[in-house]
Amino acid sequence: MFEEASEVFDNMFKSSFPLTFIVFIPAVLILVSPLPAEAAHEFTVYRMQQYDLQGQPYGTRNAILNTEARTVEAEVLSRRCVIMRLADFSYDKYQKALRQSAGAVVIILPKNMSAMPQDIVQQFMELEPEMLATETIIPVYFAMEDDELLSIYTQTLTSSSSQGSLSAAEVLLHTATANGFQMVTSGAQSKAISDWAITSLEVSDDMRTILLMDDSFSWQSSPFCFSWLSYGADSNGSGVSMLLELARLFSKLYTYKRTHAGFNLLFFLSGGGKFNYQGTKRWLEDNLDHTDSSLLQDNVAFVLCLDTLGNGDSLHLHVSKPPKEGSPQYYLLKELETVVSSQYPEVKFSMIHKKINLADDMLAWEHERFGIRRLPAFTLSHLPSHRLAQRSSIMDVRSVSQSSRHGAGEPPAGPHVDVKKLSRNTKVVAEALARVIYNLTEKGAPGDLQIFTEQMQVQEEHLSAVVDWLTAQPRAAQLVDKDSSVVSTLEYHLAHYLKDVKRHYVKADKRDPEFVFYDQLKQTMNAYRVKPAIFDLLLAVCIAAYLGMMYLAIQVSHFSHSK
Known part of the structure; x- marks a missing residue:
């Protein structure tokens, strides 16, 4: 079988060199292109409270997430899942994500809560009532830290932090070549729990x-x-x-x-x-x-x-x-x-x-x-x-x-x-x-x-x-x-x-409920390792440019042979 395939490629090289580039090189590009996205990690997330009390809404109003991960250090957070560790959490960073219409916020809790510095714990405790009292459209989650989730955070942080110090061309190239993570929840949209x-x-x-x-x-x-x-x-x-x-x-x-x-x-x-x-x-x-x-x-x-x-x-x-x-x-x-x-x-x-x-x-x-x-x-x-x-x-x-x-x-x-x-x-x-x-x-x-x-x-x-x-x-x-x-x-x-x-x-x-509770407070989230969307665009441009060059090369070769 392999001998027959080698003979086919050998005959192709000998018969038509331009045709070889048109067929063989795209095949190589397809073979070396990223494989379909594979699940990097599956973990449990806990959504912020969602309820109505005496007609006033509290907490997050959304439970669906399907967007790319970023840390708060990134310049652009719009429609991104902002992940941050509790040790680095602050109300300003949280508000930055909300102001830029982030897709979601995931806060990573440490394995040992009692090991957290007292000032960080006290700061977060004081912010919790404000977070809850603010009606938030985007989903907000907590996740317990593990080695894989921490690795995802570290890679995302490196990618987000480096973009601020690069030129536009470097940012484009870095974005196209870097690996990213697509954060996806498996649950449905939250709905009111009846007759609770x-x-x-x-x-x-x-x-x-x-x-x-x-x-x-x-x-x-x-x-x-x-x-x-x-x-x-x-x-x-x-x-x-x-x-x-x-x-x-x-x-x-x-x-x-x-x-x-x-x-x-x-x-x-x-x-x-x-x-x-x-x-x-x-x-x-x-x-x-x-x-x-x-x-x-x-x-x-x-x-x-x-x-x-x-x-x-x-x-x-x-x-x-x-x-x-x-x-x-x-x-x-x-x-x-x-x-x-x-x-x-x-x-x-x-x-x-x-x-x-x-x-x-x-x-x-x-x-x-x-x-x-x-x-x-x-x-x-x-x-x-x-x-x-x-x-x-x-x-x-x-x-x-x-x-x-x-x-x-x-x-x-x-x-x-x-x-x-x-x-x-x-x-x-x-x-x-x-x-x-x-x-x-x-x-x-x-x-x-x-x-x-x-x-x-x-x-x-x-x-x-x-x-x-x-x-x-x-x-x-x-x-x-x-x-x-x-x-x-x-x-x-x-x-x-x-x-x-x-x-x-x-x-x-x-008719006039004093309180309304909602479901989907505990969900499974998947972090998929993917190439960014711009990679597909650049790959398509490169293939189009390559095919155009091959077309011109064939035309020039045909013109020279006709003479």
């Missing part, structure tokens, strides 16, 4: 009640920027862990009639809190507006909301209205002060008064939902302000061991949970609540009296296990439906200690 139900859990009684609240399924006052990365360790995995531990402790006290106090404790894990506390709002409406008899009507001593309690050496009781002297909420304030000063002097305790601003689109704290309905409520947190970035950041993850990456006493980057401090704060709340419901102050009990000791003490291992479990899975409201393992596991834990666990479902009004 936000789930809450309630354990109710019918006596005078102290209501313990926890924003369990979304974790902070404004949604995380990227829902699939919303692990919420401190905000508010710590609050859920504390509530479950309090349920365990007080269920033991309330098992026996002689230790059953005159107050009942109602535990409520509310859903949709990060969407202006929709679960709490609907639950209050159902109990106050749509029923003749309710455990909330003239029956609530106070409501204590637990939010972000896994770190710090301070505790703040956030109130919308200072409690009146002699009221149950006043006694709780005093007992918190007593327990902290007598048993934990290293902790700084204070009450922070902030009036409810009904003009704001988002309420500051969950207790304000109760304050609007004239129910006495407050929020306990180690954060002095609701505006702090720790309450709404994807950096809020369970920290790794400090010994491997950090020096002695140096905390890991970003918010994290210190289980010892979470355990201490849980004991402060448990002791203060017990002193209120058993009226120990009027009975002359000393401030250093400890109720929860020995077999009744706070279990640090239990708190740690719950935080580890919670932070092992994303818990944004769009991901936690009625069949979610998060809901069923929390329901199981509550039912283990308490009776009559009920589920509450909240669906948006179809």
Whole structure:
């Protein structure tokens, strides 16, 4: 076979040399031209949140990507996929991509988040709310760093950076000869999720009640920027862990009639809190507006909301209205002060008064939902302000061991949970609540009296296990439906200690929805190694020029032979 082919080419060379160039050279060009694009890498990307809240759109509005990769160092970003590492991220660079109508933005997260410098982490946490509040047409993704993705970024960075220092001809030649990457998502365009139900859990009684609240399924006052990365360790995995531990402790006290106090404790894990506390709002409406008899009507001593309690050496009781002297909420304030000063002097305790601003689109704290309905409520947190970035950041993850990456006493980057401090704060709340419901102050009990000791003490291992479990899975409201393992596991834990666990479902009004969620928040992206489009154009020009030259050569040869 090969001998026959060689004879054909030999005869071609001998018979007609110009014809050989016309046939053979294009064949060589075709053979050495780039092969069809092949997939260089396939990886998972997490799209920025997309939802509507009270008619206002938030987050990115697009989910489709099929464009060439560039880094922000390139001069022209229009219709390009801009990839950048978190270490190099800045709001100016992000805005540059938006201003130039980039096709998409992909931010690469490092393998070890706790190894990030504190200033970079803090900067990004402060920018997340701005990114989310801005309606963005182009898709914005996060991707976890791996060796191949980092190699793609490095090659793209080299190509993008070199173009700025070259002449126009050099840029054209470099563009034509360099390899590029075509970024393509496999998912469809995002669409609204119909009939999505936000789930809450309630354990109710019918006596005078102290209501313990926890924003369990979304974790902070404004949604995380990227829902699939919303692990919420401190905000508010710590609050859920504390509530479950309090349920365990007080269920033991309330098992026996002689230790059953005159107050009942109602535990409520509310859903949709990060969407202006929709679960709490609907639950209050159902109990106050749509029923003749309710455990909330003239029956609530106070409501204590637990939010972000896994770190710090301070505790703040956030109130919308200072409690009146002699009221149950006043006694709780005093007992918190007593327990902290007598048993934990290293902790700084204070009450922070902030009036409810009904003009704001988002309420500051969950207790304000109760304050609007004239129910006495407050929020306990180690954060002095609701505006702090720790309450709404994807950096809020369970920290790794400090010994491997950090020096002695140096905390890991970003918010994290210190289980010892979470355990201490849980004991402060448990002791203060017990002193209120058993009226120990009027009975002359000393401030250093400890109720929860020995077999009744706070279990640090239990708190740690719950935080580890919670932070092992994303818990944004769009991901936690009625069949979610998060809901069923929390329901199981509550039912283990308490009776009559009920589920509450909240669906948006179809005519005027308070909230709308969208899908396609997690997708697969392919990076294809390709030649740029201009390469095909230059190749076509070269072939046309070659054929023209061959045509002229044949004409000249024919003319000379005719003479």
